[in-house]
Amino acid sequence: MTKARDLANVISGSGTLNANVIPALPASKITSGTFADARLSSSSVTQHVDLTSLSASNLTSGTVPSARLSLSASDVPDLATSKITSGTFADARISSSSVTAHVDLTALDASNLTSGTIPNARYGTPTFNGSSITNISAMPLAPTTGTWTLGISNGGINAQTAIYQKFGRLCFCQCEFQIAAWNGPGFTDNYTTQVNFSGLPFTSRSESSGHTYWYQIAAGYMYGPSGNNPLLIRDNSNIIEIASPNGTDGRRGTQHFHGANLFSYPGYGNHSQFFHPKKFESMGYQDSNRQGYTYMSFMYITDS
Amino acid sequence: MSKYTTTKHVYSVDVIRNSDNHASSFMCSNVWQDMGEYTYYQEDDDEVKSGAKKDGEVKAEIRKPEGLKQADWDWDVELQRVFGEVDADLKKELTDYFTTDMKEKYLKLNRDGK
Numbered sequence: 165m166t167k168a169r170d171l172a173n174v175i176s177g178s179g180t181l182n183a184n185v186i187p188a189l190p191a192s193k194i195t196s197g198t199f200a201d202a203r204l205s206s207s208s209v210t211q212h213v214d215l216t217s218l219s220a221s222n223l224t225s226g227t228v229p230s231a232r233l234s235l236s237a238s239d240v241p242d243l244a245t246s247k248i249t250s251g252t253f254a255d256a257r258i259s260s261s262s263v264t265a266h267v268d269l270t271a272l273d274a275s276n277l278t279s280g281t282i283p284n285a286r287y288g289t290p291t292f293n294g295s296s297i298t299n300i301s302a303m304p305l306a307p308t309t310g311t312w313t314l315g316i317s318n319g320g321i322n323a324q325t326a327i328y329q330k331f332g333r334l335c336f337c338q339c340e341f342q343i344a345a346w347n348g349p350g351f352t353d354n355y356t357t358q359v360n361f362s363g364l365p366f367t368s369r370s371e372s373s374g375h376t377y378w379y380q381i382a383a384g385y386m387y388g389p390s391g392n393n394p395l396l397i398r399d400n401s402n403i404i405e406i407a408s409p410n411g412t413d414g415r416r417g418t419q420h421f422h423g424a425n426l427f428s429y430p431g432y433g434n435h436s437q438f439f440h441p442k443k444f445e446s447m448g449y450q451d452s453n454r455q456g457y458t459y460m461s462f463m464y465i466t467d468s
Numbered sequence: 469m470s471k472y473t474t475t476k477h478v479y480s481v482d483v484i485r486n487s488d489n490h491a492s493s494f495m496c497s498n499v500w501q502d503m504g505e506y507t508y509y510q511e512d513d514d515e516v517k518s519g520a521k522k523d524g525e526v527k528a529e530i531r532k533p534e535g536l537k538q539a540d541w542d543w544d545v546e547l548q549r550v551f552g553e554v555d556a557d558l559k560k561e562l563t564d565y566f567t568t569d570m571k572e573k574y575l576k577l578n579r580d581g582k
Binding site: 308310365400 | 475477478479480482484488489490491492493494495500501502503504505506533549550577
């Protein structure tokens with residue numbers, strides 16, 4: 165193959181050219197293509213780029229990893245509180261003055277106490293104005309009122325009107341009545357068994373220790389043809405006992421009426437202690453002016 | 469039973485008629501002390517006039533005292549007397565509540581004071 169043919173082949177692009185014969189080529193002649201990474205030496209890059217002296221203004225994209233950041237307190241610029249948008253300050257980071265600057269604990273408005281209960285120890289010796297107490301549920305201002313029906317252990321009651329007024333557990337009773345038929349089965353003038361009334365509107369207070377020498381209840385009186393007779397009501401009872409106005413005959417008043425001692429004096433003793441049946445004879449109708457009405461009023465303590 | 473309101477106690481039941489507050493308490497049983505029968509000196513007697521005896525003082529014993537007695541109430545009679553009617557529900561409530569045991573304890577209360 166002649167040298168002319170080799171040259172023609174090189175020119176046409178089908179031949180090859182020995183690298184040793186390629187003359188020095190100025191970089192301006194390289195106008196296309198891309199050098200493979202391996203054709204570029206490290207020094208050819210670093211001679212123009214000093215990675216040890218980068219300007220932060222050239223960081224125009226991406227995010228610096230947190231691991232590359234190391235700030236001291238002096239590096240942190242002043243921060244507006246509006247920039248703190250999440251998280252919670254630890255208690256130790258809040259000074260007392262920062263709170264008390266807006267909260268005066270020495271001048272609290274009681275209207276702000278909207279929940280919880282003030283411990284008793286905080287009351288000390290309070291000063292209350294009675295006019296401020298408007299509703300005491302245990303003792304209502306208005307009583308419960310109604311009627312009741314007087315009963316009697318012997319005989320009957322001809323006509324009656326019985327009313328009550330109840331404030332909490334205090335009950336005030338009144339009753340006006342006439343004695344009707346006096347004789348009942350087995351009843352004679354010699355009948356000695358104590359006569360009493362019954363039908364209290366509410367059971368009297370229960371005394372846990374049972375009957376004592378003291379009648380549990382405040383009492384009252386029965387006024388009528390038989391004179392004035394004290395009334396007594398025991399605990400846990402609906403019975404009204406009528407005491408004789410004849411006095412205790414020297415016996416202790418409280419034991420005079422006490423059930424345990426009452427019947428240790430049959431006949432005479434009971435006759436003087438309680439209302440003897442015979443006294444009811446004088447309570448009946450006499451004439452148009454003495455119609456035999458009897459009135460009783462009393463107050464007692466109820467069990468509910 | 470909406471006609472009446474009841475409140476139960478140790479030995480009794482309080483009943484209030486709701487329409488008018490007519491109220492009555494009912495004990496579990498009727499307990500009384502039979503004190504016998506005696507005759508008494510009275511005002512017209514010579515012994516009283518003379519001052520030898522007092523009016524009401526015992527003259528003679530006819531029947532000895534029989535002591536503490538107990539009897540059941542006739543609820544038909546009692547309810548009719550107090551309320552003017554016998555409400556079946558109320559009657560049942562009373563009879564169911566007043567047990568034999570309660571009546572025994574009530575008798576004991578009257579006998580022993582507690």
